[in-house]
Amino acid sequence: MGFPHRAHPRETPVLSRYFGDTGARTLDGWRQRGGYEALDMALDTDPQALQAIVKESGLRGRGGAGFPTGLKWSFMKPDGKTHYLCCNADESEPGTFKDREIMRWTPHGLVEGVALAAHAIYAETAYIYIRGEFTEPLARVSAAVEEAYAAGVLGANAMGSGKRVDVHVHRGAGAYICGEETALMNSLEGRRGNPRIKPPFPAVAGLFGMPTTINNVETLATVPYIIKNGAEWYKQFGRRDNPKSVGTKLFSVCGNISRPGNYEVALGFPFKDFLYDLCGGPLPDREIKAVIPGGSSVPILTREEAEGAMMDYEGFVAAGTMLGSGGVIVFDDRQDMVRQIARLARFYAHESCAQCSQCREGTAWTTRILERIRDGEGSVEDFDTLLSIADNMSGKTICVLSDSCATPVVSGLAKFRHEFEAKIVPTRGTVTVAGAVRAAAS
Amino acid sequence: MSHGPAAGIGALASAPPHGVHGDTPYTAVFTGDRRVELDRILSRYPTKQAALLPALWMIQDARGWVSEAAIEEVAVVLALTPAYVKGVLSFYTMYHQHPVGRHFIQVCTTTPCNVCGAEDVVSAMLRHTGCSDLGLTSADGRFTVVEVECLGACGFATPIMINNEFVESVTPESVPRLLSELQ
Numbered sequence: 289m290g291f292p293h294r295a296h297p298r299e300t301p302v303l304s305r306y307f308g309d310t311g312a313r314t315l316d317g318w319r320q321r322g323g324y325e326a327l328d329m330a331l332d333t334d335p336q337a338l339q340a341i342v343k344e345s346g347l348r349g350r351g352g353a354g355f356p357t358g359l360k361w362s363f364m365k366p367d368g369k370t371h372y373l374c375c376n377a378d379e380s381e382p383g384t385f386k387d388r389e390i391m392r393w394t395p396h397g398l399v400e401g402v403a404l405a406a407h408a409i410y411a412e413t414a415y416i417y418i419r420g421e422f423t424e425p426l427a428r429v430s431a432a433v434e435e436a437y438a439a440g441v442l443g444a445n446a447m448g449s450g451k452r453v454d455v456h457v458h459r460g461a462g463a464y465i466c467g468e469e470t471a472l473m474n475s476l477e478g479r480r481g482n483p484r485i486k487p488p489f490p491a492v493a494g495l496f497g498m499p500t501t502i503n504n505v506e507t508l509a510t511v512p513y514i515i516k517n518g519a520e521w522y523k524q525f526g527r528r529d530n531p532k533s534v535g536t537k538l539f540s541v542c543g544n545i546s547r548p549g550n551y552e553v554a555l556g557f558p559f560k561d562f563l564y565d566l567c568g569g570p571l572p573d574r575e576i577k578a579v580i581p582g583g584s585s586v587p588i589l590t591r592e593e594a595e596g597a598m599m600d601y602e603g604f605v606a607a608g609t610m611l612g613s614g615g616v617i618v619f620d621d622r623q624d625m626v627r628q629i630a631r632l633a634r635f636y637a638h639e640s641c642a643q644c645s646q647c648r649e650g651t652a653w654t655t656r657i658l659e660r661i662r663d664g665e666g667s668v669e670d671f672d673t674l675l676s677i678a679d680n681m682s683g684k685t686i687c688v689l690s691d692s693c694a695t696p697v698v699s700g701l702a703k704f705r706h707e708f709e710a711k712i713v714p715t716r717g718t719v720t721v722a723g724a725v726r727a728a729a730s
Numbered sequence: 731m732s733h734g735p736a737a738g739i740g741a742l743a744s745a746p747p748h749g750v751h752g753d754t755p756y757t758a759v760f761t762g763d764r765r766v767e768l769d770r771i772l773s774r775y776p777t778k779q780a781a782l783l784p785a786l787w788m789i790q791d792a793r794g795w796v797s798e799a800a801i802e803e804v805a806v807v808l809a810l811t812p813a814y815v816k817g818v819l820s821f822y823t824m825y826h827q828h829p830v831g832r833h834f835i836q837v838c839t840t841t842p843c844n845v846c847g848a849e850d851v852v853s854a855m856l857r858h859t860g861c862s863d864l865g866l867t868s869a870d871g872r873f874t875v876v877e878v879e880c881l882g883a884c885g886f887a888t889p890i891m892i893n894n895e896f897v898e899s900v901t902p903e904s905v906p907r908l909l910s911e912l913q
Contacts, residue, residue, distance in 0.1 A: 292885075370776075382840045382880040420824045421836075421881050423894045456774045461783055462824035464879065478782030478808075480821040496776050542842040542884035549885045584841060615884065617842050631841050635879050641821075 291389055291550050296566045300525060300536045303509055304552040307393045313428065315435040318396035324441060326512035330404045331449035335366070338408040342511060345519035346526075346534040351376055351467075351504030352583065352613045354601045357511075363491035364409035364501055371411035372495040374476070374502040375402050377418040377425070378460055378467035381583035382635060383615030386538040387505035389550050391418070391425035394509065395432035401508035403442060403453045404515065409501045412452045417472050420461040430457045464639035468687045469502045470494075471641065482641045483687035506538055526600065527556030533600030537614055541567050544574065544620035555600035559607075562599060563618070574620040578704070582612025584632055585692035587699035588625075609699075625704040626711055629696050630658035636693035647690035650681040654697055661711050668712055671701060756799035759792045760785075760807050768807065778808045782818055786825055795826035823878075831867040831874035833912050835859070836891040837900075840880040846887035847901075852877060854902035855890075858909050872912075 291307040306312035312321055330338055343358025364371055375398070379387040391398060398416070406414040416433075418426045433455050436442045446453040458476055460466050466475045470484035473495045494500025514522045526534035533555040539562070542548045546568030553562065563569060563576065570576050579594040580586060587609040589597065597607035604611045619628060637651035654677055660666045678694035685691070701708060760768050771784045785808060789800045796819060798812075805812040819825050826834070837855055839848040852875070856864070859873035867874045883889035886898035897908065 379882050380880055383842050383884050385882050385884050385886075388882055419882065420822070421878075421891060421896075423891075423896055454774075459783065459787060461786070461822035462878075463822050475783065476780060477777065478779035478810075478818065480818055496780075540885055542887065543845045548887070617845075617884070619845055623845050628841055628845060631839075631844050635840050638879050 291393075293547050293549050296551065298557075298561070298566060299552050300554045301552050302513055302536045303390060303394070303397070303506065303538060304550060306397075307389055307550065309393065312394055313396070313432075315396055315432070315439055315441070318394070318400075322516070323396050323512075324400055324447070326516040327400045327404050327441070328447050328449075330512075330515050331407055331447055331451055331453075335364075335408045335410055336362075338404070338515065339364075341519050342408070342514060345514045345522040346531070347507065347510060347514060347522065348533070348535075348601065349504055350506035350510070350537065350614070352381065352585070354611065357503065357507055360491070360501060360503070361405070361409050363489075364411075364499055366410050367499070370413075370496075370498045371409055372498055372500040373402065373406040373409055373411045373414035374469070374472060374490075374495060374500060375414065375416040375505060375508055376467060376469065376472055376502055377416055377422070377429075377505045378472060379422070379505070379613075380419055380464045380467050381585060381613045381615055382632070383540060383542055383580060383617040384583045384613040385540045385542070386550050386614060388422060388425055390505050390509050390538075391422070391429050395425075395428040396436070397509045397512065398429060398505055399432045399436050399442070399455060401511045402455055403436075403446065404511055405501070405503060405508055406453050406455070407446075407451060411501070412454060414453070414455045415458050415476055415495070416455065417458045417460060417466070417476055419466070420459055426457065426459055433457055463641075464635075465641045465687070465689060468689070471687070472502065473500065480641070482643050483689075485686055510535065525554035527598065527603075530556060530598075530600060530602055532602055537599070537611075539599070539614040539616055541616045541618065543616075543618040544571055544576070544623065545569070545618040546571055553599065556603065557599045559597040559599050559603075560595040563594065563616075567616075567618075570618070570620050574622065576618055577621045577623060578619040578625060580609075580615075580617040580619075580696070581607075582610045583615035584617065584635065585688070585695055586610040586612045587695055588629075588703060590703050624662075625700055625707045626658065626662050629700040629704075630655065630662045632696045633658050633693055636689060640689060640693075644685035644690060646681050647685050647693070650677050650690060651693045653677055654681075654693060658697070661708060664711055664713050666708075666712055668709070671705075671708060674701065753793070753797040753799060756797070756803075758803055759789050759800065760803065764788060764792065779810060782808060782810070782815065783822070786815075786819060790825060795829050829867075831861075831872055833873050833892050835873060835875045836878035836881070837875065838879070838881040838883075838887075838889050839877045842880070842884035843887040843889070848888040850902045851888045851890070851900050851905065854905040858905050873909075 311317040339361040347357045348354040402414045463481045465471045466481040468483045471481040475481040490500040523534045538552045576591045633655040637655040640647045640651045642648040681690040681694040801815045805815045855875045860868040861875045881889045888900045
């Protein structure tokens with residue numbers, strides 16, 4: 289539902305059904321709402337059968353990459369090694385605040401999904417890594433874990449199944465990059481949150497060097513519903529003509545929009561209807577100018593492009609962007625796109641872990657050049673410099689933070705070039721590319 | 731070299747005072763109930779090192795910041811070197827490496843909040859707390875205001891954090907009342 293607003297009739301609330309319902313937060317309350325039935329069932333089911341159901345359901349990772357969840361789980365074999373499940377609750381992609389609401393309102397839904405997934409990948413231990421700033425979600429999930437242990441839902445004999453399932457909550461300490469899966473594992477191990485070179489992939493050597501599966505909060509919270517209702521039930525949600533994107537998805541909406549909040553729709557929902565009907569469109573007397581539909585790391589759309597998009601993995605790719613984490617950032621006609629793109633670049637410069645040169649230097653150069661243009665001190669040559677730096681930042685680093693900084697710059701310059709050009713004061717002396725780089729580096 | 735507790739405390743005896751929170755003489759954090767709590771945390775992981783972030787949180791909750799002496803204590807209890815602990819500590823923005831105001835206020839100014847006027851909230855915060863600039867503590871030691879990157883509550887612009895408390899939908903107009911409720 290459109291929390292904090294009432295559910296819109298065109299929403300499909302599955303995960304968000306109990307947002308705003310304080311009764312759903314306790315173990316008893318969760319059980320009264322059908323909770324823990326799926327876990328009870330799953331603990332008596334062979335892990336490979338669970339992997340097969342999730343694979344058949346078509347569920348894809350809701351953290352941003354959209355990797356098929358069942359396929360990821362199927363990399364985990366009964367090899368006698370210690371396995372780990374990590375739940376990525378480091379939600380920190382600007383524009384995204386869905387996992388926060390899942391944890392605040394339905395913490396037992398997450399605990400159930402985590403315990404179920406742990407069993408499905410032959411793990412006895414799961415860690416929920418929650419970003420340090422999420423103090424309320426941390427308290428809610430910790431309380432749910434404690435309640436679940438006290439009731440025997442977790443522990444050495446989870447739900448009387450004879451199987452051990454331990455779930456631990458681990459608090460981060462302020463670092464966007466720890467949402468990157470291998471950085472998260474390093475952070476959990478008590479290291480700096482630097483992403484690791486892949487391969488080896490987590491399924492081979494992840495947390496503490498052991499086979500590990502890492503899934504997003506929304507993905508894990510969805511799993512119990514699939515186990516309980518079946519793969520066919522889940523597949524009914526989506527566009528008939530696109531079987532690659534099925535199920536429901538939470539979209540967080542923020543920025544210059546009448547009704548910001550979380551909305552849950554079946555994938556394939558028309559983005560125009562979503563923005564104007566569900567979210568109430570722009571503020572009075574304003575017009576939407578641009579939309580970032582999937583968190584700050586995906587290409588910016590113009591209003592026209594956004595209005596033509598369909599809200600699923602393939603639909604957003606067809607519109608020239610990505611579904612990402614589902615964080616929709618709306619910019620209206622008051623906004624200065626140069627200023628806002630510069631602000632985004634500053635975010636990435638602040639959050640770069642600094643182990644790759646292209647990212648460490650590139651995010652800083654990009655920020656300085658954009659802020660110079662913003663302040664009316666740029667030159668037209670700066671545009672080519674920005675694009676050249678962006679090219680050197682894309683596909684050349686250990687993780688995609690660098691690419692994520694380049695993305696809004698490239699799409700912003702392509703789509704709002706007139707706003708950049710309007711910032712260039714013609715009377716200023718021409719600055720050479722070499723000079724610009726020198727100035728940026730100084 | 732030895733990183734035993736005696737070495738750490740001895741080194742501090744000649745160190746300058748650490749400010750308002752007082753860290754001289756240093757008294758150990760991981761004693762009594764907190765030692766029990768740390769042992770409980772350690773039992774969750776296959777390595778001692780994995781308890782580093784939780785241990786640093788315990789230090790900060792107890793003392794308000796993480797001093798050099800605290801770094802040495804953490805290093806000893808987790809069998810790490812102080813240099814390693816400091817290397818990890820300094821990676822994460824939420825650990826304070828120096829004392830901060832009694833109310834540590836973080837205002838989100840990343841793009842989604844920025845387009846909703848977050849910078850005006852920052853200005854109002856600085857004006858009403860008497861802090862001369864971001865990151866500087868007010869003369870009465872009550873407030874420190876910083877900008878923070880995305881707090882993950884973008885639909886509730888502008889979210890702020892006051893110590894561990896999250897406040898949503900802050901506006902420049904709501905700042906004075908918010909501050910008046912703090913001691």
